[in-house]
Amino acid sequence: MHTKIVTLSVLQDWNCLSDFLSSFGISKSRQKKILGNKTYLSKPLKAKDEIKIPIDLMNYHMVSPKYDGPVVKKVDEYDFLLALSKPVEIHSLPLKYSEKNNLLAYVRESENSAGIFSVNKDSYEKGLLYRLDYETSGLILLAKNEHFYEQFRHHLQTKKYYLAVVQGDIKNDFSYAHHISYTGQKGAVGRVSNEANPNSHLEGKKIIYNADLDRSLVLIKLDEGKRHQIRLQLSHERNPIIGDPLYGGEKAERMYLHAFSYQFEYNGADYQFFDENLNGLKSVFNTNGILEMIHQALLSF
Numbered sequence: 001m002h003t004k005i006v007t008l009s010v011l012q013d014w015n016c017l018s019d020f021l022s023s024f025g026i027s028k029s030r031q032k033k034i035l036g037n038k039t040y041l042s043k044p045l046k047a048k049d050e051i052k053i054p055i056d057l058m059n060y061h062m063v064s065p066k067y068d069g070p071v072v073k074k075v076d077e078y079d080f081l082l083a084l085s086k087p088v089e090i091h092s093l094p095l096k097y098s099e100k101n102n103l104l105a106y107v108r109e110s111e112n113s114a115g116i117f118s119v120n121k122d123s124y125e126k127g128l129l130y131r132l133d134y135e136t137s138g139l140i141l142l143a144k145n146e147h148f149y150e151q152f153r154h155h156l157q158t159k160k161y162y163l164a165v166v167q168g169d170i171k172n173d174f175s176y177a178h179h180i181s182y183t184g185q186k187g188a189v190g191r192v193s194n195e196a197n198p199n200s201h202l203e204g205k206k207i208i209y210n211a212d213l214d215r216s217l218v219l220i221k222l223d224e225g226k227r228h229q230i231r232l233q234l235s236h237e238r239n240p241i242i243g244d245p246l247y248g249g250e251k252a253e254r255m256y257l258h259a260f261s262y263q264f265e266y267n268g269a270d271y272q273f274f275d276e277n278l279n280g281l282k283s284v285f286n287t288n289g290i291l292e293m294i295h296q297a298l299l300s301f
Contacts, residue, residue: 004055004098014045021053030060059097061122067109068100074111075139075275080148080266082107082116082127085275086140088254092131093124103140104128115144129153130225135243138162138259139275151266159263160222161298162230163207165256165284166239167249170216175203176233180226189246190228192236200229205297208285215242217285219260219297230257242284254280261298 014020018041021031031041034057045051069090075083084103086092091102099105104126107113116127125131127143129152143149152158179195182188192200201223209216216239220230228247234240235247243252258281263272276291287293 005052006055006058008051008053010045010047010049010051012047016042016044017051018042020045020051021057024058026057026060031057056096056098061124062097063094063102063104063108063117063124063126064097064100065105065108066100067102067106069102069106072103072106072110073277076273078144078271080144081271082111082142082144083273084140084142085277086132086137086259088135088137088280091134092140093126093128095124107142116142119143119146119149132259133228133255133257135255136257136259137254137275137277137280138257139262139273140259141262141273148266152264156264156266159261160225160259161261161263161301162220162222163258163260163278163281163294164218164220164230164234165242165281166216166218166234167242168214168216168239169209169211170204170206170218170239172206173204174237175201176237177201178233178236180229180232182227187227190226190232192232200224200226200233202230202233203301205300207293207297208287208290210285213284215284217281217290219294221301256281256284260294 018028018031022028034054035041070087072087073085075085086103093104094102107116119127127149129141129143132138132140143152177198178192178200179198180190180192180200182190203221204218207217207219222230231241231244231247240247240249241255241257242250243255245251259275261274
């Protein structure tokens, strides 16, 4: 894909292009990662030279104000927090400025995002409090100030609940403890073992079983929130998520994993958020009263 560029006019002599870019706060490691050509970076610059630079380099750690993706719904909002419903097949955050199919680009384009983008501003995550996989739908929370961001990430006790459609007739109640590690390029793929020192725990309850499809809808209470944790642990117990072929699930039009609820106490008040946009799950379990059944199961944890 063609990378957009910006043209800069040099106002004074520089020993090399790398020093010129460093004057904009762009680290030498970032320069080499995007431009790659060390010879080019060592090129001397003279006043009035014009230099073409990829916009992803110049706008490092900035989020595009243009969103290109499906509709995102607002769940709730407070002066310290924004809660959104993430659709499937968008990223939670960009890895470079030119990426537009991500939740933060939506926020910058369509919401009053001044607070969110002033938090953790030297990272692409900004006020994003956690990520959901590209294939996962559901509730995402964003902090509007540094105090809440730090409290949520390091101090608050949160309760996290997910919905998943899994292969087979799972137990009515289950609890798993495993050790998860990661392998492959940048730890892209997880693996599970039954070591004596588990680092990953979850509990679950079956909501309903569809015998015709041999699939169960389950509500999961997640403890740690490691990358791919639910997918890995369910797969290891021979109930992989439908639409998750990476970990043994049947191929489907989407991965059937949905972040349903977050609960926590902050400044002496209890907060509960629910993402009840379950159309994707209803296509598998079109049962009257399914939402009430899910809330009853939630209360029983």
